[in-house]
Amino acid sequence: MITSPRFRxxxxxxxxxxxxxxxxxxxxxxxxxxxxxxxxxxxxxxxxLIPPFAARLDREFARIGSLRGVPRMFGILLLDIVRSNITVxxxxxxxxxxxxxxxxxxxxxxxxxxxxxxLTSIITLTPxxxxxxxxxxRRYLLVHVLHLxxxxxxxxxxxxxxxxxxxxxxx
Numbered sequence: 085m086i087t088s089p090r091f092r093x094x095x096x097x098x099x100x101x102x103x104x105x106x107x108x109x110x111x112x113x114x115x116x117x118x119x120x121x122x123x124x125x126x127x128x129x130x131x132x133l134i135p136p137f138a139a140r141l142d143r144e145f146a147r148i149g150s151l152r153g154v155p156r157m158f159g160i161l162l163l164d165i166v167r168s169n170i171t172v173x174x175x176x177x178x179x180x181x182x183x184x185x186x187x188x189x190x191x192x193x194x195x196x197x198x199x200x201x202x203l204t205s206i207i208t209l210t211p212x213x214x215x216x217x218x219x220x221x222r223r224y225l226l227v228h229v230l231h232l233x234x235x236x237x238x239x240x241x242x243x244x245x246x247x248x249x250x251x252x253x254x255x
Contacts, residue, residue: 104138105131147196149255157249161206164245168211175212175231186232187216190225190239194247197222199254206246
């Protein structure tokens, strides 16, 4: 293995993240339906070009707290996805006038951007809800709900079922 300071500087400049370069390479090949020389060369070019630009981005590093709640949260999420799929299917197949879509602002107590990203992903994964926007101060999340009867109840469920456990994981 080459360990000279000059090589390390070169590698940090041109390949700051080997895992990111590998991911870009693999994802490019997965996005194409066949592996050809051209696709491999394009994947290589992207794998060499994207990490140096990504390294310049101002980023927050994830602070991980307790992981004890992760299995329980995944179980709740899985159950909610199944329930929501059934509910949305019944709503879509039923009379259209019974659907009352709407937007709600969910006040956030979680401040960790990685926790917020996980929360927005969880909300979007659950059928019938989509994360639409995050306020500039990261204190409110705009959520579109397919059938909105009680906004306060939706906010309460999001905060108790998802945000609470995520605050333990991402302090």
